[in-house]
Amino acid sequence: MIKTIAIIVGAILVVGGVFYVMQDGGPPVDVVTAAMEPIQEYVDEQGKTRLPRTYVISMPFDARVGEITLEEGDHVAQGQVVAKIVQEDVEAEYDESKAAVERLAASIRETGDKSVEQTTKQQAEYFVQSMVNTVEAAKTQMTASRSRFEYATTYEQRVQKLIEKGAKTEDDLDRAQLQKVESDTEFQTDALTYQAILSIDAATKLLPSMVSQYIDRKDLSVAVLQQQKAEAEARLRMAELRMQRSTMTSPVEGIILTKELTSEQQVTGGTTLLEIGQLSQLEVEAEILSQDATRIKPGDRAEIYGPSLGTEAGQGIPMTVQRVYPTGFTKVSSLGVEQQRVLVILRFESGHVADVLEKHGLGVDYRVQVRIFTEEKPQALVIPRSAIFRDVSGNWQAYVVSGGKLERRNLQLGLMNDLSVEVTQGIKAGEQVLVSPAASLSDGARVTPIDNSRPSAGA
DSSP states (O other): OHHHHHHHHHHHHHHHHHHHHHHHSSOEEEEEEOEEEEEEEEEEEEEEEEOSOOEEEEOSSSEEEOOOOOOTTOEEOTTOEEEEBOHHHHHHHHHHHHHHHHHHHHHHHHHHOOHHHHHHHHHHHHHHHHHHHHHHHHHHHHHHHHHHHHHHHHHHHHHHHHHHHTSSOHHHHHHHHHHHHHHHHHHHHHHHHHHHHHHHHHHHHHHHHHHHHHHHHHHHHHHHHHHHHHHHHHHHHHHHHHHHHTEEEOSSSEEEEEEOOOSOEEEOTTOEEEEEEOGGGOEEEEEEEHHHHTTOOTTOEEEEEBTTTTBOTTSSEEEEEEEEEEEEEEEEOTTSOEEEEEEEEEEEOTTHHHHHHHHHOOOTTOEEEEEEEEEEEEEEEEEEGGGOEEOTTSOEEEEEEETTEEEEEEOEEEEEOSSEEEEEESOOTTOEEESSOOTTOOTTOBOEEEEOOOSOSOO
8 A cells, every 4th residue: 555655656746847847948057147246356375464573682692681571462662671681790790890991090100100210310310420520530549649659669769779879778768668569559449449430430321221211111011001901991891881781671662472581591692582573563474376476466455364353255354465575485285286486465554453453363473364356347247157167179168048048158258266257258247147057968958047146246
């Protein structure tokens, strides 16, 4: 009984289907009506937010840096202290350098004072003049002693002759000989004295020259000390510069992007401590395929959208292409394919950055979807891209429903994007175009169109 009922129901369905096809002229197909709409040609690519410039706070020299209390995300004002080197270290170095300069300055004053030496030189010159007189006196004394000795010798000879004549006694001869010996001794003594004074005079004449040489040497010492003082002053200036650099301030008003160190520790010069950025300068970069980048130019309209912004394509945040880099680079895709890409920079439209930061909380290196419009038309005859296909010769074609039958037409296309395409020749506005045609359909086949036209196909 059940089997019989099933056979009857199946027969009824088959008969009903045949009747439906005979009544409506063919199987149902989805169609859209070609209409005048705006259309844009665009490039879609992933991008990320970035800052055109960041400010790195690094160690100016090897030293011990104090604890950094700022954290990532903290706002800082221009000129605000963000990190500081332990002051005791730089102050000690400054005090030592300053003391060295002051010590050398005192040594220069002391060495440069030649008043004692000038007095000594003047005294030496007086002594030289005095020795000249002493030499003359000694020479005169020696000449007198020689004259007395010569007289005593002559007198002794005269007494000798007078004794022979009986005019003098032996006692007179003895006195004459004693006078001769005494005169000779006195003469020899004065002669030695004269020679000694000559030697002293020669040495004395060297005293002014020696003092002058000593003064010259002091001048050389002053020059050396002055050079040492100049070097010490250079070290002092470096110590002053280190004191100034020991307190590190923010060059701009911004936020802390990264923080490398926390606790107090010894750090080598050049080590990065903090990175500061200005979110008001936020922009977006996208790595565009080089064949697409040739169609992009500065000033082109763009938008960003995606899950991080909570917006879809067509309702994204408006942006403008600021710069297309002149050089490309090779990048390997996730499928292992080498691609040549070009970096494109997008800027927010005036006044939008603050609003975007407040509403969407964007930061640096956030992933977004980028859409760059390369060409737009406010009005064009538009059909879905899924309606077109190529024939064996590579010509674009589409099926148009006319009089309940499919009509295969060759098309001339204009702008094209992922969803829509502009038809410049082959279809007229108001005609119904078959969407996603099945391979089993053919030119002239009867169909029943079901219109699924959407409000807009251009976004």
